[in-house]
Amino acid sequence: MTGKVALVTGASRGIGAACAIALGNAGFKVAVHYRGNEDKALAVCAAIPGARAFRADLSDAAACQGLIKTVAAEMGGLHVLVNNAGVAIDQILPMAKPDDFDTLINTNLKSVFLLSKFAARPMIRQKWGRIINLASVVGFTGNPGQSMYAATKAGIVGFTKSIAAELAPFGILANCVAPGFIETDMTGALPEPVKEAMLGRIPLKRFGAVEDIAGAVEFLASEKSSYITGSTIHVNGGMFTN
């Protein structure tokens, strides 16, 4: 993969940072995207030879287009797009705020549409590309208190299957990775009783590590996955066996 450019969104911390480091170790030139945590993004870059950091608020449509253009111009192309950036806002339906729903849709789903749309252009020209989208186990199972978040993640799955069919003739593969419960800032904020209940639902009896997700993303970015498109890799410790 030497010389190929991979953009990982939300790579300043958590799953995105682990994906950026794994892709860097696999030989990609990595564009480390962040929104607010510049120091952390620069620390991730420091761990990856040749990596560079790019700032954008992906809830803003113009910023999504600008990010793709800037990365392609400054890194010398764009071959792999990992749509990882995301937020979680949890609330039971009667209390859920329409503004929060808009935030979730814009950040988690519309950005995936926009970034994929603009990234597809250089990928079509070079007849090679990989789009890897971070879904979630709750997009498949649902979860009380997460109707808004789950809707964005289920949307990503339908979107990915559709673009996989559209882009296959151009040598572009599109797949999802659906994490279960992974130890990051996002899940660190959950109350202890919720975490204990989640652990009880995981047959492998541990929460996932960010490297568990990065391994699946690295596989989907590699030639080893060249006959896989429109699929989802579930990395959830066996939650579907319940």
Ligand SMILES: NC(=O)c1ccc[n+]([C@@H]2O[C@H](COP(=O)([O-])OP(=O)(O)OC[C@H]3O[C@@H](n4cnc5c(N)ncnc54)[C@H](OP(=O)(O)O)[C@@H]3O)[C@@H](O)[C@H]2O)c1
């Ligand atoms: N952790 C889990 O258990 C789990 C489970 C299922 C799915 N996922 C999905 O996996 C992905 C990564 O999760 P995580 O736990 O690693 O999250 P995290 O630790 O909370 O990190 C979120 C990342 O997204 C970026 N981000 C947030 N809002 C943004 C915005 N408006 N514009 C641009 N970037 C933004 C953040 O950038 P800054 O730090 O620079 O602000 C940060 O890099 C998400 O899509 C999440 O839904 C996670």
